[in-house]
Amino acid sequence: MTLSSLVLRSMAKNIKHYFLYFFALIFSVTLYFSFITLQYNPTVLLESTGMKPAAGFKTASVLIIFIVVFFVLYANHLFMKRRSKEIGLYQLIGMSKPLIIRLLGLENIILWALAAGIGVGLGFLSSRLFALILMRLLEQQVVVSLTFSTQALKQSLLLCAGLLLIVLVQSILKIRRVSLLSLFNASKQADERVKRFSGFGMVMGFIGLVAIGYGYYVSTQLFNLENATVNTLFIRMIVILAATIGGTFFVFRFSVSFVLNLVRMRKKGHLSITDVLALTPIMHRMKGNAKSLTLITVLTAVALTVLSLSYIAYYSSASSAQQSVPHDYMLMNGHGVEFMDMLEENNIAFKSVTFPIIRANVDIANLLSGSLAESGMLNTDAETDIISLSTYKQIHEDFTLQEGEGVIVNHGGLLAEMLPMKSNRPATVKTDVWQESIKIVSISDESVLSTDNMSAVVIVTDAMYDRIEASTDQSKTRWNEQIGINLLNKKEDLNRAEVLYVESGADAVPFNTNAEGKVYYKENMSQEQSRQFNIESMGVIIFVTAFLGLAFLLATGSILYFKQMSEAEDELESYTTLRKIGFSTSDLMKGIYVKQLFSFGVPLLIGLAHSFFAVKSGWLLFGTELATPLMITMGIYIALYSVFALLTIRYYKGIIRASL
Numbered sequence: 001m002t003l004s005s006l007v008l009r010s011m012a013k014n015i016k017h018y019f020l021y022f023f024a025l026i027f028s029v030t031l032y033f034s035f036i037t038l039q040y041n042p043t044v045l046l047e048s049t050g051m052k053p054a055a056g057f058k059t060a061s062v063l064i065i066f067i068v069v070f071f072v073l074y075a076n077h078l079f080m081k082r083r084s085k086e087i088g089l090y091q092l093i094g095m096s097k098p099l100i101i102r103l104l105g106l107e108n109i110i111l112w113a114l115a116a117g118i119g120v121g122l123g124f125l126s127s128r129l130f131a132l133i134l135m136r137l138l139e140q141q142v143v144v145s146l147t148f149s150t151q152a153l154k155q156s157l158l159l160c161a162g163l164l165l166i167v168l169v170q171s172i173l174k175i176r177r178v179s180l181l182s183l184f185n186a187s188k189q190a191d192e193r194v195k196r197f198s199g200f201g202m203v204m205g206f207i208g209l210v211a212i213g214y215g216y217y218v219s220t221q222l223f224n225l226e227n228a229t230v231n232t233l234f235i236r237m238i239v240i241l242a243a244t245i246g247g248t249f250f251v252f253r254f255s256v257s258f259v260l261n262l263v264r265m266r267k268k269g270h271l272s273i274t275d276v277l278a279l280t281p282i283m284h285r286m287k288g289n290a291k292s293l294t295l296i297t298v299l300t301a302v303a304l305t306v307l308s309l310s311y312i313a314y315y316s317s318a319s320s321a322q323q324s325v326p327h328d329y330m331l332m333n334g335h336g337v338e339f340m341d342m343l344e345e346n347n348i349a350f351k352s353v354t355f356p357i358i359r360a361n362v363d364i365a366n367l368l369s370g371s372l373a374e375s376g377m378l379n380t381d382a383e384t385d386i387i388s389l390s391t392y393k394q395i396h397e398d399f400t401l402q403e404g405e406g407v408i409v410n411h412g413g414l415l416a417e418m419l420p421m422k423s424n425r426p427a428t429v430k431t432d433v434w435q436e437s438i439k440i441v442s443i444s445d446e447s448v449l450s451t452d453n454m455s456a457v458v459i460v461t462d463a464m465y466d467r468i469e470a471s472t473d474q475s476k477t478r479w480n481e482q483i484g485i486n487l488l489n490k491k492e493d494l495n496r497a498e499v500l501y502v503e504s505g506a507d508a509v510p511f512n513t514n515a516e517g518k519v520y521y522k523e524n525m526s527q528e529q530s531r532q533f534n535i536e537s538m539g540v541i542i543f544v545t546a547f548l549g550l551a552f553l554l555a556t557g558s559i560l561y562f563k564q565m566s567e568a569e570d571e572l573e574s575y576t577t578l579r580k581i582g583f584s585t586s587d588l589m590k591g592i593y594v595k596q597l598f599s600f601g602v603p604l605l606i607g608l609a610h611s612f613f614a615v616k617s618g619w620l621l622f623g624t625e626l627a628t629p630l631m632i633t634m635g636i637y638i639a640l641y642s643v644f645a646l647l648t649i650r651y652y653k654g655i656i657r658a659s660l
Contacts, residue, residue, distance in 0.1 A: 022115060028068040029119025029156060030126060031551055035061050036152035037127040038134070060544040064551055065159060069166065070299075071555035074292075076167050078562045080174050087175065097175055104171050108164060116160040123156070124148055130543075137314070138539040139532070205258035208250025215243030216609075219617040240617075244610055248297050253290035256602065257283045273583055277591025282598045285567060292563075293603055296556045300607035300637075303552035305614040308633045309622045310545040312615070314538040316623025321530035323413065323624060326447040327353070327484030328494075329501060329526050334481060336506025336524075348497055349488040353394045355449060357480050359383050360468050362458055363428040367408075367421040367440060381430070385449060385457045388465035392448070401461050406438040411456040412445025414620040429464070431471040438464065449482055494528060501526055553637065557644035560600060564648040568655045575659035585656050592652045600645040608634055 039057045080087075090100050128146045135141075218240050222233065260283045286293060313320075328350075331337060343350050363381040389401050401407065406427065411419075426437045438460060449457050460468070487493050501507055507529070511522035525533065578588060612630070619626050 022111060025072070025112070025115035026119045026122065027554060028064070028071070028551065029116055029160060030123040031547060032061060032064050032068070032159060033120050033123030033152055033156040034127045034130050035064065035547070036155050037123065037147065037149045038131060040149040040151060041127070041131055041147055057540075057544065060548055061155075063548055067548070067551045067555050068159070068163065071558065072163050072167060073170060074559050075562060076170055077174075078559070078566060080171060081566065101172050101175055104175075105168055108167055108171070112160055112164045112167075116157060120153060120156055123152075130547075134539065134543045137543055138536055202254075202258050204250055205254035205256075208247045208253070208255045211243045211247030211250065212606075212609075213247075215240045215247060216613045218243065219613045222617045245294065245298055248606055248610070249290055249294040251606065252286050252293045252297075252602075254287070256286045256598070273578070273587055274591040274594060277588060278594035278598070281567070281571070282595055286598070286602070289563065292559070296559060297603045297607045297610070299552055300556050300603065301610035301614065303549045304607060304611040304633065304637055307545045307549035308611060308615045308630050309619065310538065310542045311629040311633055312619050312625060313622040314535070314542040315629040316625045317534035317538065318531050319624040320534055321527050323447045325450055325525060325527040325530050327486050327527065328490065328497075329485040329506070330450045330524065331483040331485065331506055332450075332481075332509045332524060334483075335509045336504055337483070339501055339504035339506040340483075340485065342500045342504055343485075343497065346496060346500065348493045348500075350497075351486050351488060353484040353486075355387055355391055355482045355484065357449070357482060358386050358465070358469050358472065360386055360472055361430040362386075363430065364421060366425045367423075367427055367443075368419065381428075384455065386429075386465065386468060387449070387457060387459055388462045389459060390462050392459045395448070401441070401459070403461055403463060404438055405441050405461070406464075407459040408440055408443045408456050409446045409448045409459060411443055412447070413624065415456070416445060417620050427458075429458075429460070429468065431468055432473070433471050434467075436464070436467075498526065498528055549633075549637075550640075553640055556603075557641055560603070561644050561648055564596070564599060565651055568652050572655060572659055575656050579656070579659055585653070588656050589649075589653060592649060592656075596645050596649055596652075600641060600648070604638065604641050608637070 035057050039061075087100055090103070091097070095103075124146075218236050222236050222240070260279050264279055329339065331339065340350070340352060360383070361381055362384040365381070389399070392407075393399055406429075408421070411421065421440075421443050423440050423443050425440060427440050428435055428437050487497055507524055507526070508521040509524045511520050575588060579585075611634070615626075615630060619630075623629075
C-alpha cells in the first residue's frame, strides 16, 4: 500500500472526527479573508467616516489570528490524543516515526489546502454581504460592489501556511517525545491527574466560590471614589482579574466536585443509572480539565463583555445624543438665530425655549457621603451653570420651588455613578460678595442644557437667580444663553431642517479669540448629527466585535465539543456493558443529558456571570442603555452554545446506539 493511499484511507476513516474541525478552519479563513478584503473595499472606506475602518479591521484581523492559532493548536492537540492508539498501531506494524510524521503531514496539507481554497472562495462571496451589513449598521444607503483583493489573498494564504507549519511542528514534537506505551493511554489522560477527594479539596472549593463572589463585589465598587487614592482603580482591576480567574480555576478544580460529592453522599450509595453516568464523570472530568475549562470560560467572558459593551454603545446612540444635545437643535449665545428665520420661511413648525444661564460656585460637599467629601480627592466647590425656575417652567409648567430650595439636573450616567448625591440636603451657593445655603429637594438625570463636560445644572428660584446675577460678573460665562429648538413634525421635516441648520452656520459657534483677533469655532452638532456621529463611530466597532465574538464562540464551543467526543469514545466500553445488562438507550441518555448540562452549562454560566459583572461595572462609560443590549447579546450566545450541546448529545446518542 502506498503512502498516498494510506493517507486517503486514514482521512476517510477519521472523516467523522474532522468535519467540525474542517468547518471551523473554513470559517476562520473565510472570516479572515473577508476582513482583509473589507480593508481595500473603496465603498466601505468612503462611507465609514466616523472612524477609520481600516484600523478596526486591522485590529480585528490580528485578533482573529490569535483566535485561530489558539483554536488550531488546541484542536490539533485533542486530535493527536484521540488518534494516539492509531499512531501506536502504526509503530507496532513496523512504521517508523519519520514515516508516521509524513503521513500526518500529508493529511494536514490536504486538509489545509482544501480549507484555504474553500475559505477564500466563500470569503470572496461573503465579503459583499459583510460590507452590506456594515453599511446597514452605519445607516448608509449605497451600492456595494463585489471586489477581489490580491493583497487579501496573499495575507490569507500566508496565514494558512503559518498555521500549517505550527501544526506540523506540534505533531512532530508529540510523536518524537512520547513512548509507544504512552500512546495507547494518551486518550485517557486529562489535563491533570485527579487525586481522591479530600477535606483540602472542600476548603479550596469553598475558597473558589468566595473568590469569585469577592471579585464581583469589587467590580461593583470599581468607580466608587470613597476612600480612594490615585492607584485605587488600577489595584481594584488587578484584584478583580485575580479573584475571578483564580476563583474560576478553583471552581472547576474543586467546587464542582465538592458540590456533587455532597449530592452523592446524601444518596448514601443508592445511585441511579443517571447518577452513574452523570455525577461521577462530571466530578472527575471537570477536575482533571480545570485548566482548559478555565481558559475557555475566561475567553468566553472576555468576548461576551467586549461584544456587550460595543453593542451598548451602538444601541445607546440615540439616547446618548439626546443626553448631550437635549433638544433637536441648541443655539449658543444667540449665534445662528438666522436658522429660526429659515425654518419659518420654509414652513417648518417648531417650538423654541430660551435658557438664560449664569455661573456661580456651588459647594456640594453636604450632598456627598462623609468619607467621599472628606477624601480630599474632589473639588466639591466648583463653578456650575444655574438657571431660574421661570426658565425651567418653560418645559415643565407645573414645577414649583419654595424660596431657599433648589434642584439639580443633568446629573446622570458616569457622573452620577462616581459622585452619588443625596437630596434633601443643603448646598452652598457662593458669589464674589456673599454665600447662601439652599436645600436641594431633588436630583435627576434629566438633560436640560448642552454642557461642555456633561456637568450638573442647578435650578433656583427667580429671586435667588436675580441675587446671584447681581452679585457676580457674568461676562466670563462661556455660554450665557442657550436656545433649544424642537421640531413639531420631526419625521416629515427633519431632513430639510438638517440642511438649513448647516446652511445657516449654526453648526459652528465662536469659541475663542487669540491675541491677533483670530476667531476659533467649536462644532455645535444637532441632536441628529450627534446621533449619526455615534452611529458611524460605533458601527465599525460593533461590526468587528460581533464577528470576533462569533469567532471566539466557534473556537471555545468546538473545543468543548471535541472534548465530549473524546469522552464519549473513551466510555464506549461502559455503554456496551450497561446495554448488555438491560439498560435501554433512553435510560443511558438521561445521564448524558445531565452530563452535557453541566459540561456546557457550567462554563457558559460562569462566563455569563463574569461578563455580566464586568459590563455592569463599566457600561456607563459606553452608553445609556443596559438591559436590552445585554439580554440580546447573552441570548444569542446561549442559543449558539446550545447548538454545540445539541450536536454533542446527538453524537453521544450515536455512540450509545452503536455500543451494542
